[in-house]
Amino acid sequence: MARPRILVVGGGFAGVECVRRLERGLKPGEADIALVAPLSYQLYLPLLPQVAAGVLTPQSVAVSLRRSRRHRTRIVPGGAIGVDPKAKVCVIRKITDEVVYEPYDYIVLSPGSVTRTFDIPGLPDHARGMKTLAEAAYVRDHVIAQLDLADASHDEHERASRLQFVVVGGGYAGTETAACLQRLTANALKHYPRLDPRLLKWHLIDIAPKLMPELGDKLGKSALELLRARGIEVSLGVSIAEAGPDQVTFTDGRVLPCRTLIWTAGVTASPLVATFDAETVRGRLAVTPEMSLPGFDGVFALGDAAAVPDLSKGGGAVCPPTAQHATRQGRRLAHNLIATLRNQPLKPYVHKDLGLVVDLGGKDAVSKPLGVEMHGVAAQVVARGYHWSALRTNVAKTRVMTNWMLNAVAGDDFVRTGFQARKPGTLRDFEHTDVYLTPAQVREHTASLHTGT
Structure with a gap:
């Protein structure tokens, strides 16, 4: 039997931590892991003001993805611009501008966020x-x-x-x-x-x-x-x-x-969220406490792109888009993915700010x-x-x-x-927010995979 394919979208705190924990927890040959990341490094975002002020060099807050991983994960250098959850295919524009179609059995959506702007002239x-x-x-x-x-x-x-x-x-x-x-x-x-x-x-x-x-x-x-x-x-x-x-x-x-x-x-959440016909909370994908996306088989979401319920507060509160939550969500989701592969129960994400x-x-x-x-x-x-x-x-x-x-x-x-x-x-x-596909465009792209055209 073919090994399950796990596709992680995003090289930020949530995605990288999820990949690290998967590499540690999965047995050899238990699953194939791929990471879609437009950059070859994970950025430690909270220290950017010190880079701007010259206190820190840019290299000090950019951790190489290829240097730190255990070589069990295949890195796809590019960005996801659409997902067809029915066909279980992710549309990726590589850094060479080539568009490729990556099949998956389980997909982890952690594309992060982009700067929120308003309709202000100039x-x-x-x-x-x-x-x-x-x-x-x-x-x-x-x-x-x-x-x-x-x-x-x-x-x-x-x-x-x-x-x-x-x-x-x-x-x-x-x-x-x-x-x-x-x-x-x-x-x-x-x-x-x-x-x-x-x-x-x-x-x-x-x-x-x-x-x-x-x-x-x-x-x-x-x-x-x-x-x-x-x-x-x-x-x-x-x-x-x-x-x-x-x-x-x-x-x-x-x-x-x-x-x-x-x-x-x-x-605001990455424009990739808008390519889904899914419920959102203030622009973020509405997920369960286990970080699965209801109604979508094999789809999980976390970090800035997901409205993960904050069980430590209750009352419908969701976790704020911080590095602290994203890292810990990545850790929990990796454990849940491994549990899914082994037919074990999933655990909800619960964490109180330190x-x-x-x-x-x-x-x-x-x-x-x-x-x-x-x-x-x-x-x-x-x-x-x-x-x-x-x-x-x-x-x-x-x-x-x-x-x-x-x-x-x-x-x-x-x-x-x-x-x-x-x-x-x-x-x-800098943020290239105009490259994402609409749901209809995603289906049009992936339809060619089935027709052979």
Whole structure:
């Protein structure tokens, strides 16, 4: 008999952890495993703000998939653009642009998420994201370039606009991005004697009434006061009405001269979810506590693309799209897949958050491990300790620790590479959300497999 084929879609926290546990738990020859991943590495997303600030090198947060696996998994370099659950075929566009059809017996959908945008004039053309490694590297180059261009300019209006920076999104990503980059530019400006430090201004805005509400009122207020003490202007209950090449209009009517708009206002499930005729919860596939997709044989979903019931809270709550949940869901789903192959009962996913950590750069941080509120150096130790321990390989841990130590001793580095200088690098350019098929297109593609045409 042919061995069961397990196809895992997505090389993020959920997919990679699922593959790792399958490789450990399956007996030799028990099943064939394939991983569909557009990149050859797993990205440790929570540390991207530190890459943008130059504290960490890009290589330190990118863990090679080929280096870390046990060579029992076949890697398909590309992205899934559609799934035909009746034919049990996944349509994949490889990185060579060749479209291939991958059959499966069990499919694990963990394609992650993409940046959530709204119908705001000018946003896709003028905003920059912080969702990929390329975006973090680009943002770093772009921000430092603004200092160089402001220093070279004789136009006071242009100089002022280049020294104004706007970050949209008061969650962890936006807050850490604004904090880390503000620290970088403030330190770098000491080496630009022609520039007036008073012109440098970072703005952090969010439509929500509170900054990082998950931290709680007390710790959230501490973080807000810390940011404002560092000169970051935080505006809550405000968003972007329009984005232009050299100015940004806020929803409260303010018009700000600005050449840098960084958009981190949340994420939404991968467009692959829309290729299914399945029930969704806020755009994520509605799955059982065991992470199977009801009504679809052999289909499982987890991570950012799935609304996994949060049994620790109840009341219809679903797990938030965090790395902590994605990793643990991948672990549980691997055990459930192995149980399925061996005709054993499946177990539901149950996990309570271990806590929250927010690294604001330097010695500034706020953390809430196991419900204990912390700030300052102690919180920084907890935050960095958690991230360091979550890295999967000793090579990654060594690189990150070395980077942190070097930054602590030598200070911030504000050299830019310049290789992105002629690329627009906006929200349109990095996430490729226009490649996915509709359900009808998927069926049309896979129909040829049965007709032989």
